[in-house]
Amino acid sequence: MPNKPTSFYYNITLTIVKYLGVDYGDKKIGLAIAGSDVRVALVYDSIKTENAINKIKRICNIENIDQIVIGLPLSMKGFETEQTQKTKKFINLLKAKIDLQINEHDERLTTRMSGRITSGKPSLLTRGEKLKIDKDQASAVLILQSYIDMIK
Numbered sequence: 001m002p003n004k005p006t007s008f009y010y011n012i013t014l015t016i017v018k019y020l021g022v023d024y025g026d027k028k029i030g031l032a033i034a035g036s037d038v039r040v041a042l043v044y045d046s047i048k049t050e051n052a053i054n055k056i057k058r059i060c061n062i063e064n065i066d067q068i069v070i071g072l073p074l075s076m077k078g079f080e081t082e083q084t085q086k087t088k089k090f091i092n093l094l095k096a097k098i099d100l101q102i103n104e105h106d107e108r109l110t111t112r113m114s115g116r117i118t119s120g121k122p123s124l125l126t127r128g129e130k131l132k133i134d135k136d137q138a139s140a141v142l143i144l145q146s147y148i149d150m151i152k
Contacts, residue, residue: 020060021144022070023107023136024087025049030136031056032144033063039152041144046136052090053097060100068100071107071143078108105147107139 021032021041029052031044047055059065070091073083095102133141 017066018064019144019148020044020056020063020065020068021140021147022056022068023139023143024070024090025136026086028134028136029056030134030138030140031059032137032140033065034144034148036148039148041141041148043133043137043141046134046140053093056094057098060098065100068094068098068102069105069144069147070094070102071139072104073107076108103147105143105150107143107146 015036017036019034019036019041021030021034021044023030027049028046029049030046032041033044034041044059056068060068070087073081073087075081091102091104
């Protein structure tokens, strides 16, 4: 009779959640993407705000996105601004058209940080090279990375 293996085998199902990070702007929207397996946000694209809902819906289908994370612009004291209201209106339109979980995430300071990243000044992050991403994309990455770090 053959020997039975002594190790145990478990049927483990790993659920990977894919996120789309969104930095809403009046003219452009920055996009970033991440998976829960890697937990690092990466630049995806930037799109014009015009007809953005359909573009985001298409991206979500192509990339098999499970959740959307949208930066919510608040004042430094945490109050809503005119841009907060515009972003909330966009979020409501998105919720009406896309059947995915949509998470709002405080984006205070991301514009300032993204400006530093995309300023063209050499840094450790860029190894002395100029990044070829715009502020909207960098903000989307920072928003999504901040969200991923928060939910660890």
